[in-house]
Amino acid sequence: MAGRDETPGTTGSRGSRLLGCVALASLGVLGVLAFVLTGPDVRIHPTTGEEFGQFDAVRMLYLHVPMAILMYASFLLCAVASVGVLVKRTPWWDVMAHSTAEVGTVLCGLVLVTGSIWGRPVWNTWWEWGDVRLMTTLVLFLLFAGYLALRGTTSDPRRQERQAAVVALVAVLDIPLVNRSVEWWENRTLHQRSTLEELKIEDLTLFTLMFGFLTFGLVVWWLTLQRFRVGWLERAAIDHAVGSAIAERRSETSAVELDAAIGVSDDPAGEESP
Amino acid sequence: MTDDAGSEPPSLDLTPRPARPAAGNRRGAIALLLLLVGGIIFVLLRTLGDASLFFYDVAEAVDLRSDLGDSRFRVVGTPQPGLLVTELDGASAVVFTLCADDVLADVVHLGDPAELFQAGVPVVLQGAWTAGRPPDMAGLPDAAGDGWYLRTDHMVVKHDNDYRSDGAELEPCGAGG
Numbered sequence: 306m307a308g309r310d311e312t313p314g315t316t317g318s319r320g321s322r323l324l325g326c327v328a329l330a331s332l333g334v335l336g337v338l339a340f341v342l343t344g345p346d347v348r349i350h351p352t353t354g355e356e357f358g359q360f361d362a363v364r365m366l367y368l369h370v371p372m373a374i375l376m377y378a379s380f381l382l383c384a385v386a387s388v389g390v391l392v393k394r395t396p397w398w399d400v401m402a403h404s405t406a407e408v409g410t411v412l413c414g415l416v417l418v419t420g421s422i423w424g425r426p427v428w429n430t431w432w433e434w435g436d437v438r439l440m441t442t443l444v445l446f447l448l449f450a451g452y453l454a455l456r457g458t459t460s461d462p463r464r465q466e467r468q469a470a471v472v473a474l475v476a477v478l479d480i481p482l483v484n485r486s487v488e489w490w491e492n493r494t495l496h497q498r499s500t501l502e503e504l505k506i507e508d509l510t511l512f513t514l515m516f517g518f519l520t521f522g523l524v525v526w527w528l529t530l531q532r533f534r535v536g537w538l539e540r541a542a543i544d545h546a547v548g549s550a551i552a553e554r555r556s557e558t559s560a561v562e563l564d565a566a567i568g569v570s571d572d573p574a575g576e577e578s579p
Numbered sequence: 580m581t582d583d584a585g586s587e588p589p590s591l592d593l594t595p596r597p598a599r600p601a602a603g604n605r606r607g608a609i610a611l612l613l614l615l616v617g618g619i620i621f622v623l624l625r626t627l628g629d630a631s632l633f634f635y636d637v638a639e640a641v642d643l644r645s646d647l648g649d650s651r652f653r654v655v656g657t658p659q660p661g662l663l664v665t666e667l668d669g670a671s672a673v674v675f676t677l678c679a680d681d682v683l684a685d686v687v688h689l690g691d692p693a694e695l696f697q698a699g700v701p702v703v704l705q706g707a708w709t710a711g712r713p714p715d716m717a718g719l720p721d722a723a724g725d726g727w728y729l730r731t732d733h734m735v736v737k738h739d740n741d742y743r744s745d746g747a748e749l750e751p752c753g754a755g756g
Contacts, residue, residue, distance in 0.1 A: 346742060353660055353699040359738060360695075428735045429693030435634070435653065440626045444619060451615040457608030492655070493634050495703065497740035505741040 316534035321527065328523035335520045338513040339367035365423040371517035373416045375525045377480055379409030380449065382529075384477040387470035396540055399466045402473060404532040406452055408525055413446040428495055437486040438496045445483055448476035462543075634703075637679035644708055644727060651707050654729060655679065655737060657752045658686075660698040661720040674713050676721050677704070678752035683723035687713045688731045695736045706731030 317325075346363035347356050383405040389398030420439070421431050433439060452472045459465045487496045500506050506514065635643065637656035656677035663674040673688045675698075688704065696702060706729050713719075713728040 348741075348744065350697075350699045353697070355697060355699070357695070357697060357700050363742070426694055427738060429695070430735050433735060434625050440622060443622055447615050447619045447622065451612055451619075454608050454611040454615060458605055458612060460605065492636070495735055495737055497738060500740040500742060503740065505743055507743050510742050 316531050316538065321530050324523065324527050324530070328520065328527045331516075331520035331523055335367065335513070335517055338509075338516060339364050343367070343509050343513050359427050362423055362426045365419055367513050367517045369416060369419040369423060370514060371521040372412050372419065374518060375521045376409050376412035376416055377484065378522075379405045379412060379525060379529070380445070380473075380477050380480060383409060383449075383473050387473040390466050390470040394463075394466075396537075399469075400533055400536040400540065402470060403456065404529050404536050406449055406473060407532055408528045410446065410449040410453060411528075412525070413442065413449065417442060417446060424495075433495055435493070436496065437490045437494045438483060441479055441483040441486055445476065445479045448472070448479060452476060637677050637684045638682035640708075640729070641682050641684055647708055649707050649709075651705060653703055653705050654684075654731075655701060655703045656684070657701050658696070658698050659683070659719075659721045659752075661718065662692075662696075662698060663715050663718050665715045667714055672714070674715055674719065676719050676723060677702075677729070678721075681752060683721060685713045685716065685719065685723045685725075685728040686731060687728055688734055690732055693734050693736045695738075696734065701737040703735050703737055704729065704731040705733035 343364070345360045346358035347360060348358045349355070350357050383402050386398045386402035386405060389395075390402055417439075420442075424433070425431050452469055455472055456465055456469050459468070487494055487498050491498065501514075634653040634655070637654060640647065640652065640654045654677065656679040659676040659678050661675065665672055665674055667687055667689060670689050671691070673686075673692045673696075675686055675688075677684050677686050686704065686706075687709075688706075693702065708727055709730040710727055712724075712726065716722050716724065
């Protein structure tokens, strides 16, 4: 185990390396399931008798939907950690909030990109300004990107932590809007209602989607773990730099001068002198 | 503490030094933050602007035809079987009949339709009412034929949330479904 002043050469451990390998293998299996083993979405229209559906574009949903759910989870964890920052005021909560916000923001960006790639063939548009879910998701992305930018605007770490925590708690209020928008504004959105809530999915399609949740759960766990450790080391480095600066400052003057300056004498009698 | 005026201790300036300049990073972060705030404002304005474009189903659009005049709006409905490719004002167009709650409206969509556009799958169109008969209307099996048509130029497909192989809970509309 590393001593107090030792810095580990890696953010990995045996457990996290194993987790990373399992996550990587799961991504491979998910790729095979999504792009090889499952079929395209092709159905027969009940009245016209013609084939309809999303065809091969449906495969993108095995990535898009799990990423969206794990994005929610990351941002909610960030909110919980932000409450911890405001209540407990310990570095652990702040590093956790920062880590989960970063992972969530990356996922949010990927959700927007994969959704756009899927929307072009299925909806006939890369982007639709009138779609409530698209808008609320974009706002969520910008809010958390702002959260990350805010963390660099002040050199006072305690102030930075508190400000960031408040922004995170405001930003997560957008999550219910993103998630429920397809129900609340059903006739003003292109997004379909929830498939899982109405269980309109079955067999290998359902299994692949569930496997996607598991896979991205492992990926997010691994990413958060690594980012947390990097964040913790960053803090240790800052603390170490502060300690070094104090030591450097102290060394600029001799111990005797310093003692004299603060009025401490080695001579016990001196303390008694008027 | 000693307080010997005769031997004044050497002066040592213990006031904190100014922090090392990380101003470059901080300025960059502030610029990024301002950019993101600007982005959020842009999105909200764009969304509000887009929200001013009213969203109706076919039945509502027919009901409000006189109020809507030539203003642009969104309309959602299900295309009926019988899609005709033709030309209008020198541009390629698709002529079809849109249906919602068994109310029909004829449509002339200018430009290429969506890749997954087909009869029976709901679409959202943007355009305005135009008085007159659409070209080649005689070829439409379920034409509304009420002397008006929707002239549209933006089409997106609104698909359902069913992924079961035999799942197609699309509600039939009009005679053609």
